[in-house]
Amino acid sequence: MTRTTQAVLRVLLEDPAARRFGLEIAAVTGLPSGAIHPILARLENLGWVQSGWEDVEPGATERPRRRQYRVSEDGRTAARVALAEAHRTRTAPLSRRWAVGEA
Numbered sequence: 001m002t003r004t005t006q007a008v009l010r011v012l013l014e015d016p017a018a019r020r021f022g023l024e025i026a027a028v029t030g031l032p033s034g035a036i037h038p039i040l041a042r043l044e045n046l047g048w049v050q051s052g053w054e055d056v057e058p059g060a061t062e063r064p065r066r067r068q069y070r071v072s073e074d075g076r077t078a079a080r081v082a083l084a085e086a087h088r089t090r091t092a093p094l095s096r097r098w099a100v101g102e103a
Contacts, residue, residue, distance in 0.1 A: 001086045004031055008039045009079045012049065012071040019054075019068035040069050048075030 007029040012020065022040060026033045043049040050072045053065045071079060 001082055004029075004035055005039050005043070006083055006086055007031065008036060008043070009048075009071070009083060012069065013076065013079060013083075016071050016076050019052075019070045021054075021066050021068060023066075025069070043075070044069075046075070046078075048072055048078055050075075 008025055008031075011025050011028045022033055022036050025031075025040075026036045029036070040049055040051070044051055048071060049069050051067050051069045054068050056065050
């Protein structure tokens with residue numbers, strides 16, 4: 001799992017019930033929206049994220065409706081497990097085989 005995907009999941013898991021806009025996730029993570037939206041689409045295809053259009057009365061705003069994202073019930077568990085595994089493998093010591101100075 002890439003660190004960018006991990007960053008997106010961490011934002012969504014901060015408040016699992018909250019609906020977040022892609023630009024909000026981009027602002028929190030510091031990643032460009034062009035990186036965020038493909039990640040959200042992949043997570044949605046996995047069933048980890050749910051999305052929907054915001055409720056806006058027609059004519060109430062000049063901007064178009066925005067898509068909102070939140071982590072799904074199943075995604076909460078899967079994301080936490082995946083993040084824990086990513087952290088474990090990133091912080092695990094090198095094995096003897098890959099130790100510095102050995103061939």
